[in-house]
Amino acid sequence: MTTGVREITQPVELQLPSGALNPAAIGWTRTPLHGTDRVGRVARRWGRAKRWEYWALLTPTHVVGMTISSLDYAGLTQVWVLDRATGEEIDAVVVAPLAVGTRLPGTLGRGPASASSRRIALRFDEQADGTRLRARTDRVRLDVVAALPAERQRLGVVVPWDAREFQYTVKDVGRPAAGRLQVDGVTHHITAGSWAVLDHGRGYWPRELAWNWGFGAGVADGAEVALQLGGRWTDGTGSTENAVLVDGRLHRLHEDLSWSWTPGAWTDPWHVRGASADLTFTPFHDRVSLTDLRVVRSSTHQCFGHWSGWVTLDDGSRLTLDGLLGSAEDVEQRW
Numbered sequence: 001m002t003t004g005v006r007e008i009t010q011p012v013e014l015q016l017p018s019g020a021l022n023p024a025a026i027g028w029t030r031t032p033l034h035g036t037d038r039v040g041r042v043a044r045r046w047g048r049a050k051r052w053e054y055w056a057l058l059t060p061t062h063v064v065g066m067t068i069s070s071l072d073y074a075g076l077t078q079v080w081v082l083d084r085a086t087g088e089e090i091d092a093v094v095v096a097p098l099a100v101g102t103r104l105p106g107t108l109g110r111g112p113a114s115a116s117s118r119r120i121a122l123r124f125d126e127q128a129d130g131t132r133l134r135a136r137t138d139r140v141r142l143d144v145v146a147a148l149p150a151e152r153q154r155l156g157v158v159v160p161w162d163a164r165e166f167q168y169t170v171k172d173v174g175r176p177a178a179g180r181l182q183v184d185g186v187t188h189h190i191t192a193g194s195w196a197v198l199d200h201g202r203g204y205w206p207r208e209l210a211w212n213w214g215f216g217a218g219v220a221d222g223a224e225v226a227l228q229l230g231g232r233w234t235d236g237t238g239s240t241e242n243a244v245l246v247d248g249r250l251h252r253l254h255e256d257l258s259w260s261w262t263p264g265a266w267t268d269p270w271h272v273r274g275a276s277a278d279l280t281f282t283p284f285h286d287r288v289s290l291t292d293l294r295v296v297r298s299s300t301h302q303c304f305g306h307w308s309g310w311v312t313l314d315d316g317s318r319l320t321l322d323g324l325l326g327s328a329e330d331v332e333q334r335w
Helices: none
Strands: 047-059 062-070 074-083 089-097 111-114 121-127 128-137 140-147 157-162 166-183 186-190 195-204 208-220 225-231 243-246 249-252 258-260 272-274 277-292 296-311 317-334
Touching: 047 121, 047 140, 047 166, 047 317, 062 111, 062 121, 062 128, 062 166, 074 140, 074 166, 074 277, 089 166, 128 195, 140 195, 166 208, 166 225, 166 243, 195 208, 208 296, 225 277, 225 317, 277 317
Parallel strands: none
Antiparallel strands: 047 062, 047 195, 062 074, 074 089, 111 121, 121 128, 128 140, 140 166, 157 166, 166 186, 166 195, 208 225, 208 317, 225 243, 243 249, 258 272, 272 277, 277 296, 296 317
């Protein structure tokens, strides 16, 4: 289904003073323009606000996932590392009651995000050349800058389930990354061919929902290309989060795309198709996460692998993709 949500080009507040969704905020942007300071600050909505920063780092040798999040009643901090050669996973997770020790900016870019405990320290800082990502666990040290050139575009979308339940997301994919990753005392230098991906979220979600998310980054036809795909959670809202960036310029895919995969055979190929795209994702690793904290339950299969196929650009031409490193996931969430 083709969608017709408008492009927003001026700053706008996500919420009205009452806490309800601002109708003028519904749409998408090429750069972050939504003010979200009210999310989590409306007393009668306490316990329903969801705020997070998730960064993924893709390198020739490792995959890293870093999460700082607050659900009001709990904060979750996580550092996850995959050694691509051996398949070994390192996973450090801390759940903090009432999100103690968690700090998130009200609006993207207006201050650092951080979380600190005895087991994990994470900090994301905006600086002149991009975002500095730092992490520490008993086995991992990371210090990386995800570069952000001045003219680079970033997809922002508001997904409106109704006036009380809505989500603002920024999917900032394929940012060149450089720095170092240390695992068990061994330093890995992160240089050309490494990419960072941001999932920034602020909003109020339904109690239960399922979604698909996919991203990839690499080079195609001599251009730096980043792929952003979503599914299921936006169905029926008129909003989508499908796009491709070519040398930093955003090309929107204005339709709901169809996802197909084989549950239980997670490393078999996945397919994402529509009038504007025909893509195959071939995984090499399935990251499984099952959580049951009574209040919060989730089932996640986040696969890492490579994207191939084609997408349609704004001028109607097709861009062929072959082997973009990235991820596809299937999540069922109750929170």
